[in-house]
Amino acid sequence: MRLYATAVYLFLYLPIGIIALFSLSAGRSATQLQGISIKWYGRALNNPFVMEALWTSVKVAFVSAVLASVVGTMAALALTGMKGRLRAGFDLMVHVAVMIPGIVIGIATLIALVSVFDIVNPWLEAASGYRLSMGFGSLVAAHGLFTMSLVVLIVRGRMEALDRALIEASNDLGAGSLATFRQVTLPLIAPAILAGFLLSFTFSFDDFIIAFFVAGSETTLPIYVFSSIRRGVTPEINAIGTMVMVASLGLLIVAQLMLRRGDARRQ
Amino acid sequence: MTGHIGNRPGDETVAEFVETTKRFGPVLAADRLSFRIRRGEFLSFLGPSGCGKTTALRMLAGFEAPTEGQILIDGQEMGATPAYRRPVNMVFQQYALFPHMTVAQNIGYGLRQRRPRMAKAEIAAKVENALAMVRLTEFGNRRIWEMSGGQQQRVALARAIVNEPKILLLDEPMAALDAKLRAEMQRELLDLQRSLGITFVLVTHDQEEALSMSDRICIMGKGRIAQIGTPLELYDQPANRYVADFVGRANILSGQIVSREGGMARIALPGGRDVVVRAPAGDTRKDVEIAVRPEALGLASASDQIPDGHTVLPAEVTRRTFLGDHIEYLLRSADLGPLQVLVPRQAERAMRGHDVGARLHVIWAPGAGLMLGAED
Numbered sequence: 001m002r003l004y005a006t007a008v009y010l011f012l013y014l015p016i017g018i019i020a021l022f023s024l025s026a027g028r029s030a031t032q033l034q035g036i037s038i039k040w041y042g043r044a045l046n047n048p049f050v051m052e053a054l055w056t057s058v059k060v061a062f063v064s065a066v067l068a069s070v071v072g073t074m075a076a077l078a079l080t081g082m083k084g085r086l087r088a089g090f091d092l093m094v095h096v097a098v099m100i101p102g103i104v105i106g107i108a109t110l111i112a113l114v115s116v117f118d119i120v121n122p123w124l125e126a127a128s129g130y131r132l133s134m135g136f137g138s139l140v141a142a143h144g145l146f147t148m149s150l151v152v153l154i155v156r157g158r159m160e161a162l163d164r165a166l167i168e169a170s171n172d173l174g175a176g177s178l179a180t181f182r183q184v185t186l187p188l189i190a191p192a193i194l195a196g197f198l199l200s201f202t203f204s205f206d207d208f209i210i211a212f213f214v215a216g217s218e219t220t221l222p223i224y225v226f227s228s229i230r231r232g233v234t235p236e237i238n239a240i241g242t243m244v245m246v247a248s249l250g251l252l253i254v255a256q257l258m259l260r261r262g263d264a265r266r267q
Numbered sequence: 268m269t270g271h272i273g274n275r276p277g278d279e280t281v282a283e284f285v286e287t288t289k290r291f292g293p294v295l296a297a298d299r300l301s302f303r304i305r306r307g308e309f310l311s312f313l314g315p316s317g318c319g320k321t322t323a324l325r326m327l328a329g330f331e332a333p334t335e336g337q338i339l340i341d342g343q344e345m346g347a348t349p350a351y352r353r354p355v356n357m358v359f360q361q362y363a364l365f366p367h368m369t370v371a372q373n374i375g376y377g378l379r380q381r382r383p384r385m386a387k388a389e390i391a392a393k394v395e396n397a398l399a400m401v402r403l404t405e406f407g408n409r410r411i412w413e414m415s416g417g418q419q420q421r422v423a424l425a426r427a428i429v430n431e432p433k434i435l436l437l438d439e440p441m442a443a444l445d446a447k448l449r450a451e452m453q454r455e456l457l458d459l460q461r462s463l464g465i466t467f468v469l470v471t472h473d474q475e476e477a478l479s480m481s482d483r484i485c486i487m488g489k490g491r492i493a494q495i496g497t498p499l500e501l502y503d504q505p506a507n508r509y510v511a512d513f514v515g516r517a518n519i520l521s522g523q524i525v526s527r528e529g530g531m532a533r534i535a536l537p538g539g540r541d542v543v544v545r546a547p548a549g550d551t552r553k554d555v556e557i558a559v560r561p562e563a564l565g566l567a568s569a570s571d572q573i574p575d576g577h578t579v580l581p582a583e584v585t586r587r588t589f590l591g592d593h594i595e596y597l598l599r600s601a602d603l604g605p606l607q608v609l610v611p612r613q614a615e616r617a618m619r620g621h622d623v624g625a626r627l628h629v630i631w632a633p634g635a636g637l638m639l640g641a642e643d
């Protein structure tokens with residue numbers, strides 16, 4: 001049993017470990033360790049194409065995560081006040097949205113956006129000379145739409161754990177619903193919203209599949225890595241991969257801590 | 268178990284329920300409640316679990332809208348007034364203190380909602396004053412989770428009274444405290460109520476708590492008011508069997524009216540003996556129930572002289588319990604079934620033979636019992 005578990009973990013983490021290890025290679029081969037150096041990290045960070053892709057990824061991740069957090073939180077609040085069949089329907093849709101494979105979302109979003117553009121563009125062009133096309137906007141929309149369901153799930157979980165008596169106490173002490181939201185509800189669910197934001201950011205930052213379909217002329221970091229691999233894998237790619245992984249893990253850990261802290265506060 | 272006797276509040280009405288009914292689907296939680304709350308009084312809702320005490324309180328606070336009927340505060344219909352505009356404040360059962368605020372921030376919360384805004388310095392002064400009132404002066408900067416249960420309860424109390432509400436609502440505020448702390452809080456609460464002169468409405472299912480603290484008690488059962496009155500009235504003149512049973516202990520017997528005279532009625536008990544009991548006027552029934560408190564009955568040896576007019580009920584001792592200054596007897600009468608009698612220790616000394624199995628006489632003085640009204 002222990003042997004089996006060890007094998008599973010090796011199988012899971014060995015490739016990642018190897019990438020991290022080989023990113024430290026001094027030589028040109030991505031599959032052999034030839035001395036130790038961090039020169040490929042320097043190379044990656046000085047590569048203007050890498051930096052531009054990184055900047056695009058960060059922008060898309062940030063904007064889509066903000067969008068997902070705001071809209072997702074509002075949806076979660078609305079769901080909390082909802083009952084019965086309508087509620088069950090929305091719950092189901094949120095769960096399904098999280099489980100749909102990225103490739104389906106990618107294709108579906110692509111088709112949906114292209115059809116909308118086809119209808120809107122002639123009219124828009126006549127009015128303003130401007131055309132809608134795939135790019136930053138479609139990336140943000142696709143990522144934001146998907147990660148919104150994550151935010152809904154996290155924030156709704158926290159809302160449900162929130163003591164209703166706190167809301168009533170606030171009302172009782174003279175605060176209307178808006179004042180209560182600002183002074184009681186929001187501070188108490190803020191850790192969950194922040195955790196949702198960080199998860200959304202990480203998801204968008206790491207995503208290749210959906211981005212591949214809707215990126216248009218934009219190049220995000222995962223897309224850049226994918227296209228460089230076609231020209232041959234270098235330790236530079238390993239270095240980029242390692243940095244992305246460390247950053248993502250860091251964000252996930254922070255998100256987890258936020259959720260824990262929120263839990264501790266409630267006790 | 269005597270009622271609080273002190274500066275009785277006046278007759279001025281601060282709030283009123285008018286035929287107020289609340290339904291939750293098929294459940295009738297409050298059934299045509301009609302009563303007045305007097306300014307400055309300490310009123311308790313007492314009743315078993317699920318009888319609608321919390322519902323009545325929550326309707327007054329504005330958390331539940333009556334299905335039918337009205338609620339008036341200071342003469343104003345509260346129908347559409349939301350909780351945050353009502354001049355009442357509530358102490359919640361689990362306190363519901365805001366975990367992300369300090370003790371002082373919690374207490375100042377209500378004052379910070381005032382429009383036009385209250386000056387910061389004024390809020391601080393009032394918070395300080397409220398902290399002193401509940402003896403937590405040193406604790407203003409503490410976090411809620413750093414406070415013990417009893418301290419949290421006092422914070423909840425301070426957070427409500429700092430707003431100087433017309434009525435303070437308390438929903439079983441002592442339920443989560445241990446017995447010793449509860450007794451202490453009850454005393455503090457009463458002192459606070461007397462010194463502030465605020466009207467208190469307390470929900471409880473602890474009979475002694477209600478009897479010892481309240482000016483008046485509203486006994487509830489199944490969503491209805493069974494009786495409302497001072498603790499003494501409820502104890503001495505229970506309106507019906509439910510109240511007689513619920514407040515204190517009582518022997519409840521059925522019998523038939525033989526004759527009436529003034530405020531008294533002669534009742535024939537099963538087995539052919541008559542007793543004279545107090546009887547409300549205007550009741551025309553023949554078959555009635557009567558209640559008599561265990562301490563209103565006397566006990567004597569079979570050979571003892573019985574004063575004129577008293578009724579003698581022979582019975583056999585089935586249990587004898589020593590209660591300190593009183594002895595509690597459980598007896599069985601062949602005609603009436605079980606009877607409880609509470610005898611002062613002094614009186615027992617004069618008796619011969621009072622062990623289990625002894626045949627004694629239960630003595631019923633005229634007017635010791637009360638004829639009960641019909642339950643509606």
Ligand SMILES: Nc1ncnc2c1ncn2[C@@H]1O[C@H](COP(=O)(O)OP(=O)(O)OP(=O)(O)O)[C@@H](O)[C@H]1O
Pocket residue numbers: 291294295296314315316317318319320321322323472
């Ligand atoms: N929000 C609600 N939805 C449905 N039914 C309710 C609701 N609140 C109360 N009830 C029902 O109304 C009745 C009265 O409830 P209430 O809470 O007023 O009782 P209570 O006297 O305070 O009891 P307890 O001593 O257990 O607190 C109960 O049968 C209860 O189940």
Ligand SMILES: [Mg+2]
Pocket residue numbers: 320321322470
């Ligand atoms: Mg209750």
